[in-house]
Amino acid sequence: MDKTSVKISFFGAAKGVTGSSFLLKVRGKKILIDCGLFQGLEHEKNRLPFPCQLKDISYLILTHAHVDHCGRIPCLVREGFKGKVVGTKPTLQLAKIMLLDAAKVMREHYKTLYKKSKRKGLEPPLPPIYDEFDVVESFKYFQIETSYDKPIILSQERLKITFKDAGHILGSSFLEIEDLETKKKILFSGDLGNKNKPIVNDYTYPSPDADFVLIETTYGDRDHKPFEETKQEFLQVILETFKRGGNVLIPTFALERAQELLFVLREFYDNGLLPPCYIFLDSPLAIKATRIFLDNPEYFDEETLKVFRQKDPFNLPNLYMTEDIEESKAINNIKSMAIIIAGNGTLSGGRILHHLKYNLWREECSIVFVGFQPKGTLGRKLVDGEKTVHLFGEEIPVRAEIHTINGFSSHAGQKELKEWLFTLQNPERIFLVHGEEEKMLIFKQAIKEKFPEEKIYIPTLMEEVPLY
Numbered sequence: 164m165d166k167t168s169v170k171i172s173f174f175g176a177a178k179g180v181t182g183s184s185f186l187l188k189v190r191g192k193k194i195l196i197d198c199g200l201f202q203g204l205e206h207e208k209n210r211l212p213f214p215c216q217l218k219d220i221s222y223l224i225l226t227h228a229h230v231d232h233c234g235r236i237p238c239l240v241r242e243g244f245k246g247k248v249v250g251t252k253p254t255l256q257l258a259k260i261m262l263l264d265a266a267k268v269m270r271e272h273y274k275t276l277y278k279k280s281k282r283k284g285l286e287p288p289l290p291p292i293y294d295e296f297d298v299v300e301s302f303k304y305f306q307i308e309t310s311y312d313k314p315i316i317l318s319q320e321r322l323k324i325t326f327k328d329a330g331h332i333l334g335s336s337f338l339e340i341e342d343l344e345t346k347k348k349i350l351f352s353g354d355l356g357n358k359n360k361p362i363v364n365d366y367t368y369p370s371p372d373a374d375f376v377l378i379e380t381t382y383g384d385r386d387h388k389p390f391e392e393t394k395q396e397f398l399q400v401i402l403e404t405f406k407r408g409g410n411v412l413i414p415t416f417a418l419e420r421a422q423e424l425l426f427v428l429r430e431f432y433d434n435g436l437l438p439p440c441y442i443f444l445d446s447p448l449a450i451k452a453t454r455i456f457l458d459n460p461e462y463f464d465e466e467t468l469k470v471f472r473q474k475d476p477f478n479l480p481n482l483y484m485t486e487d488i489e490e491s492k493a494i495n496n497i498k499s500m501a502i503i504i505a506g507n508g509t510l511s512g513g514r515i516l517h518h519l520k521y522n523l524w525r526e527e528c529s530i531v532f533v534g535f536q537p538k539g540t541l542g543r544k545l546v547d548g549e550k551t552v553h554l555f556g557e558e559i560p561v562r563a564e565i566h567t568i569n570g571f572s573s574h575a576g577q578k579e580l581k582e583w584l585f586t587l588q589n590p591e592r593i594f595l596v597h598g599e600e601e602k603m604l605i606f607k608q609a610i611k612e613k614f615p616e617e618k619i620y621i622p623t624l625m626e627e628v629p630l631y
């Protein structure tokens with residue numbers, strides 16, 4: 164074992180957007196940064212074993228609670244991890260509900276595939292990669308709660324880790340890891356946020372003297388519209404759909420986006436901009452996440468805190484939170500003047516599929532995408548203009564208007580990624596991660612104005628790179 168060097172391995176989010184996980188080997192000691200689920204076309208990679216001994220990983224540091232950053236923790240624990248999971252309070256709270264939900268979704272998906280295989284006389288599907296028991300078992304390791312700008316020292320590894328506000332979702336962080344032996348600094352961007360969004364603060368900036376950086380590049384190729392414009396665009400779609408006599412369906416992620424949508428709808432309502440209508444938050448997970456948000460107001464930005472001091476920023480009188488499945492089914496009887504927010508955000512499962520069945524073929528309705536649609540998902544197919552889709556064994560024509568409102572993204576656009584990265588004076592190496600390769604190449608071009616090309620590197624999956 165090499166007792167002097169520091170190396171990094173890319174266990175996920177290498178030339179891809181999902182499965183974030185990086186192993187840092189520091190003089191023979193190991194820590195893992197994130198342990199995300201591969202999603203969409205990459206989901207088969209979840210079955211690959213972790214390519215190292217897990218029992219000697221002493222810490223798993225979580226940047227935030229999205230499943231593509233924490234969703235493989237139950238596998239990690241089952242395969243031998245005995246270390247401590249570290250994250251901010253909202254990250255640990257939210258990660259728990261996200262993992263329980265992931266297990267439930269996998270179990271339901273398996274049941275569907277199993278029935279199908281029986282019916283068609285095919286090989287049975289592979290069982291889910293974990294179940295609720297594995298998830299609850301993994302909670303034992305959720306041991307260190309931290310907060311922004313209060314460094315923690317890992318004494319064995321001789322590392323100082325500072326969590327800094329990444330402005331992406333509640334409790335999200337980027338990490339500054341300082342090697343106390345060599346004074347070298349390594350930055351992990353986690354996911355960086357889109358500026359001027361409600362609920363969370365804008366991202367903070369890294370120390371200019373960082374030596375190595377891993378930066379996400381989800382939107383490395385483009386800028387988002389300013390948030391004010393985005394809100395107007397959203398309101399227009401709602402008003403026009405209601406004028407046509409239809410419903411507005413919003414497939415959404417339960418975490419952050421759902422709360423943002425509620426925040427914005429409440430604002431419209433307070434300003435008298437919404438006509439009388441029904442609003443449904445039809446997602447038990449989003450409802451749970453909203454409660455966790457209300458439990459962590461110290462992570463809100465000033466604007467949200469101001470509202471919070473007077474009332475619930477995520478509630479309005481015509482909002483119905485439907486936890487019960489029968490209540491959810493009842494929504495199908497409503498033909499117009501309803502805004503239906505339901506999971507999941509990429510249409511790969513969840514209650515939104517039932518609502519699509521009742522609304523997608525109606526030209527008076529609108530489907531509004533407010534998040535990134537990875538390749539291989541039904542969401543991407545609709546965004547790419549597919550004319551018919553298969554739902555519950557039926558072919559459904561796509562007649563509803565399909566809108567993509569990118570300004571809702573919780574990810575920094577190219578301009579913001581550059582601004583954050585350009586804070587660094589003279590890094591030795593910049594690793595581009597968490598992005599589709601073609602977007603990374605565009606981002607690489609965009610940052611060449613400040614950093615020489617030979618310092619910018621796009622790692623491949625499972626690659627190990629020595630840092631120093």
Ligand SMILES: [Zn+2]
Binds near residue numbers: 227229232331354
């Ligand atoms: Zn994220």
